[in-house]
Amino acid sequence: MSRGRTLADPATPPRPAQSRIIDAALELFAEHGVGGTSLQMIAEEIGVTKAAVYHQYRTKAEIVRAVADAELDRLESVLDEAEADAAGRAGDAAAAAVARVVDLAVERRRQVSTLLNDPVIGRLYARDARLLGVLDRLDRLLVGPGAGPESKVATAMLVAAISGAVMHPLVAGQDDDTLRTYLVRIALRFLDLPA
Amino acid sequence: MSRGRTLADPATPPRPAQSRIIDAALELFAEHGVGGTSLQMIAEEIGVTKAAVYHQYRTKAEIVRAVADAELDRLESVLDEAEADAAGRAGDAAAAAVARVVDLAVERRRQVSTLLNDPVIGRLYARDARLLGVLDRLDRLLVGPGAGPESKVATAMLVAAISGAVMHPLVAGQDDDTLRTYLVRIALRFLDLPA
């Protein structure tokens, strides 16, 4: 068995090129929108040429997919953590989920909201099974076994409220800690949970 | 005094060309984002050539400004109406404002949310005095004299929730009346007001 650089080697990430591309793309999508971001801009951001980017992704649409999928991965990880947090204590699952989702949104203020509301990505994911599955899972975490069609709308609104508020001009001046505290408190009140 | 077509003649609007441009642009911005919308698309939407559009607005940036300003006009009018509605009865101002803002958002589902969250427009208006003034006014209408940093976060969440929900796939199937009713109920819960 060879000892050199392999796919499983943790010291050297398997695909630095691809993750550098999606990191740069995410930043630029958030700044200029998907439609306003060119492959040229992405390539320049990471210091290579367009052709090098095309070596990793065959089309711009594939890059958009990869960026959005990576963000979905983050949301799924956060839900995993929330479930682990509240393992066994059913009542705490909702509070843990709220705290984790708020953390994620505040930590990534600049990227999250624009990405979530971009019309290109919106159309791409409106009927995406994985996104709908993650939202369902969040819905069950928040309202427990009583989840139904109405609570799904409320969950969608809460997600929109949190992700939209972190970039809103009204809260532009707030530091992260203060914003986190307010968001969690208001979200819990919205869900009729004890603060 | 001549009796023909004048600027004040209500039968023939003074500048149909400009309003047709911003109407078309608003629709296309909402569908493809600002960066994904070209002057060619706007011109085709209203059945003229690019040059005709450039005769009205010298740059694309001017069109973006005009579209966003027109939307701000709408929000200001709605706040005017809400204040008139609740004149003298201080407690009703918030409920009137919620109802009016929800009406505006539902009536213009397709346009409002994307426009509000577009990164290009966001950066253009993040520090715009008029926008911040309108949002502060909304904040005071909603929470009265107790407005502070936390209520601003709540107001931001409410605006984001309403504008995000009206375009959300989970809500896309709802008819306008049902959506209005549900949004008002949820909004009042956000604000801790009696339904």
Added chain:
DNA sequence: GTCTATAGACCGATAGAC
């Protein structure tokens, strides 16, 4: 106020050398 025509830059995407 609308048109045709065009300039010059940039777009997404590909070919082929190293």
Added chain:
DNA sequence: GTCTATCGGTCTATAGAC
């Protein structure tokens, strides 16, 4: 995996006729 070079097409914006 990165490069140079290039394709055909679209972009913003302008010039000038009607």
